[in-house]
Amino acid sequence: MSVQVTNDAPAAAGAAEAPALEVVGLTMDLPTPNGPVRVLDDVSFSIARGRVRGLIGESGSGKSMTALSIVGLLPPGADVVSGSIRVAGTEVVGASKARLRALRGAKVGFVFQDPMTTLNPVLPIGFQIKESLRAHRISTGRAADARAIELLDMMGIPNARARLRQYPHEFSGGMRQRIVIALALACEPALILADEPTTALDVTIQSQILDLIQRLVAETDVACLWITHDLGVAASLCDDISVMYAGQVVESGPVEPIFANPRMPYTRGLMEALPRIDTERSGRLPAMPGSPPLPSSVSRIQCAFAERCAFTRRVCEERAPALTPRHGGVTAARCFATEDGGWLDGRSLSRTHS
Numbered sequence: 001m002s003v004q005v006t007n008d009a010p011a012a013a014g015a016a017e018a019p020a021l022e023v024v025g026l027t028m029d030l031p032t033p034n035g036p037v038r039v040l041d042d043v044s045f046s047i048a049r050g051r052v053r054g055l056i057g058e059s060g061s062g063k064s065m066t067a068l069s070i071v072g073l074l075p076p077g078a079d080v081v082s083g084s085i086r087v088a089g090t091e092v093v094g095a096s097k098a099r100l101r102a103l104r105g106a107k108v109g110f111v112f113q114d115p116m117t118t119l120n121p122v123l124p125i126g127f128q129i130k131e132s133l134r135a136h137r138i139s140t141g142r143a144a145d146a147r148a149i150e151l152l153d154m155m156g157i158p159n160a161r162a163r164l165r166q167y168p169h170e171f172s173g174g175m176r177q178r179i180v181i182a183l184a185l186a187c188e189p190a191l192i193l194a195d196e197p198t199t200a201l202d203v204t205i206q207s208q209i210l211d212l213i214q215r216l217v218a219e220t221d222v223a224c225l226w227i228t229h230d231l232g233v234a235a236s237l238c239d240d241i242s243v244m245y246a247g248q249v250v251e252s253g254p255v256e257p258i259f260a261n262p263r264m265p266y267t268r269g270l271m272e273a274l275p276r277i278d279t280e281r282s283g284r285l286p287a288m289p290g291s292p293p294l295p296s297s298v299s300r301i302q303c304a305f306a307e308r309c310a311f312t313r314r315v316c317e318e319r320a321p322a323l324t325p326r327h328g329g330v331t332a333a334r335c336f337a338t339e340d341g342g343w344l345d346g347r348s349l350s351r352t353h354s
Contacts, residue, residue, distance in 0.1 A: 017048075017049070018086070018088070018089050019046040019047055019048050019049075019086075019223070020047050020048065020049045020087070020088055020190040020191045020222070020223030021046060021047045021070065021085075021086070021087055021088075021190075021191050021223060021225065022046040022084070022085070022086045023043055023044055023045055023046065023066070023070070023083070023084070023085050024044050024083060024084045024085075025042050025043070025044055025082055025083040025084065026040055026042070026043040026044070026066070026069060026080070026082075026083035026084070026085060026093075027040055027041055027042055027043075027080070027081040027082045027083050028040040028065070028069065028074075028078060028079065028080050028081060028083075029078070029079045029081055030075060030077065030078055030079075030295075031077040031078075031079075032296065034296070036079065037295045037296045038247060038295065038298070038300060039062060039065055039247050039295045040062050040065060040066060040069070040247045041246075041247045041248045041300060042083075042248065042249075042323070043062070043066055043083070043244075043247075043248065043249055044249065044323070045240075045242045045249060045252055047191065047223040047224070047225060047240075048223060049190065049221045049222065049223050050217060050218065050221045050222070050223065051217070051223055051224075051239045051240065052213070052214075052217055052223075052224040052225075052226055052237055052238045052239050052240075053223075053224070053225055053226065053238060053239065053240045053241065053242060054226045054227075054228060054233075054234035054237070054238035054240070054241040054242070054255075055067070055225060055226070055227045055228070055241075055242050055244060056228060056229065056231065056234055056241055056242070056243045056244065056270070057229065057243060057244035057245055058229060058245075058270075058292045059229070059292065060292050060294070060295075061244040061245050061246065061247070061292060062244050062246070062247040062248070063195075063227045063244055064195060064227065065247075066244070067193050067195055067225065067227055069085060069092075070085055070087065070092060070108065070191075070193065070225070071087075071092070071100065071103060071104050071108050071110075071193070072092055072095060072100040072103070080093050080094075087103060087107050087108055087190065087191055088107050088190035088191070090103060090107065102136075105132055105135065105136055105186075105187055105189070106136045106138075106187045106189065107189050107190050107191065108189050108190070108191045108192070108193060109183070109184030109185055109186070109187070109189040109191070109192045109193070109222075110184055110192075110193050110194075110195075111177070111180050111181055111184050111192060111193070111194040111195070111197045112180070112195050112196075112197065113195060113196040113197055113199050113200060114200060115168070115173070115176035115177045115179065115180040116168065116176065118180045118183065119168040119176060119179065119180065119183075120168075121167065121168050121169060122167070123167070124164065124165050124166060124167055125163070125164060125166060125167070125168060125171075125179050126145075126148050126163075126164025126165060128183065129144075129147075129148040129151060129164075129179075129182060129183055129186055130144040130145065130147075130148050132183055132186045132187060133147055133148075133186055133187065136187045138186070138187050138188075145164075147186070148160075148164055148182075148186075149161050149164065151182040151185060151186060152164070152179075152182060154182070154185070154216065154219075155178040155179070155181060155182050155212065156178065156212065157175060157178055157179070157182075173200065173201060173205065174201055174205035174208065174209065177197060177198075177201065177205075177209055178209070178212065180197075181197075181209075181212065181213070181216070185216065185220065185222065188220070188222075189222060190222065190223060191222065191223045191224070191225065192222055192223070192224045192225070193225050193227070194213070194224060194225065194226045194227065195227045196227060196228055196229075197209065198210065198233065199228075199230075206233075210233065210236060210237050213226075213237065214237060226238055231259075231270055231271060231274050232274060234255065235255060235259055238255050239254065239255060240252070240253060240254050240255060241253070241255055241258060243258075243264065243266065243267050243270070245266050245292070245304060245305055246292070246293055246295070246298045246304035246305070247295060247298065247304075248304060248323075248334060249323060249334070250264045250266055250267070250304075250305065250323075250333065250334040250335070251263065251264040251266075251267045251331065251332070251333045251334070252323065252331065252332050252333075253326075253327065253330055253331025253332060254330060254331065257327045257330055257331050258331055259271065261327070261348065261349075262333075262349060263326040263327070263331065263333035263335060263338040263349070264305075264333040264334060264335045264338070265305065265309045265310065265311055265335065265337070265349055266288075266305050266308075266309075267333075268349040269286075269288040269308075270288075272285070272286045273285050273286060273287060273288070288308055289308055290307060290308040293307075300320060301318075301319070301320055302316060302317045302318060302319065302320055303316040303317070303319075303320060303321055303334075303335070303336070304320075311337045311343070311344060311349075313336070313337070313343065315336050316336055316337075319336075321334045321335055321336050321339070322334065324339050326338065326339075
């Protein structure tokens with residue numbers, strides 16, 4: 001049984017306060033012509049209010065499927081085999097369609113990669129923000145107008161009252177993303193799901209959006225699940241990270257100890273492929289061999305990363321490792337080599353794939 005690594009949150013938050021999000025042992029299958037395929041396997045993590053957790057991994061690792069599961073937007077035929085998802089105390093697994101509709105927007109806000117997939121191009125942005133407030137019976141009339149202006153002011157959008165009458169195409173890409181964040185926060189949710197929201201932005205605007213998210217999390221006490229493949233963004237924004245591979249969380253915990261000394265070779269491989277300006281390394285960046293596996297080709301009776309790992313031994317091909325404690329219980333990793341008594345216990349994984 002894998003451990004669940006929770007947040008390294010301050011004790012002052014209060015032991016009785018439930019996490020904004022708690023995912024425990026989430027396991028899911030999707031139907032295929034050749035039978036069910038496991039796409040999520042024993043996924044566990046939590047996020048306290050006022051914290052940001054990064055969900056990190058390559059394409060196909062299970063990040064977006066995990067996010068869709070949190071709000072019950074599952075593909076047809078999806079089967080949650082086991083596990084629990086609680087958002088602000090509300091159980092999502094097995095919830096009715098009506099309860100899930102009430103959850104989206106009111107308790108969970110969304111920020112997607114392309115703001116134009118969220119914003120209606122033929123409606124003024126003020127109408128769209130106020131419609132969200134009305135849909136969840138938060139406020140109407142003048143109160144909704146005041147809340148919409150307040151949200152745009154929070155986003156740093158000048159002349160908010162006049163800009164409520166403008167359409168999405170009248171804003172730059174960065175401003176549109178700020179409007180989407182305003183929509184996500186409109187109903188004062190407990191949790192924001194942000195799926196690669198800065199990928200399409202230039203680095204200057206990206207930095208501004210990251211600063212905005214950090215400020216809003218601190219000011220509103222909202223929790224944020226930040227889905228990304230960019231470790232640089234995760235390092236600058238997130239308090240905690242969960243690294244996913246082949247539908248599993250393979251390393252999880254606070255950012256600092258994981259980035260200083262990762263205990264899963266996959267995490268180290270991602271880090272070594274990250275360009276840096278504070279080192280003298282020249283030439284090609286190290287690359288992990290192979291490619292991420294298709295869900296249908298993953299063996300659940302061995303380590304999913306065994307075929308790409310530089311440290312594989314026989315046990316890795318015979319048994320599947322559990323998510324077990326590292327760094328004195330502060331983090332956890334799914335690796336035989338770095339567990340207590342493993343052949344890399346206490347050793348650095350530096351330059352794993354050089």
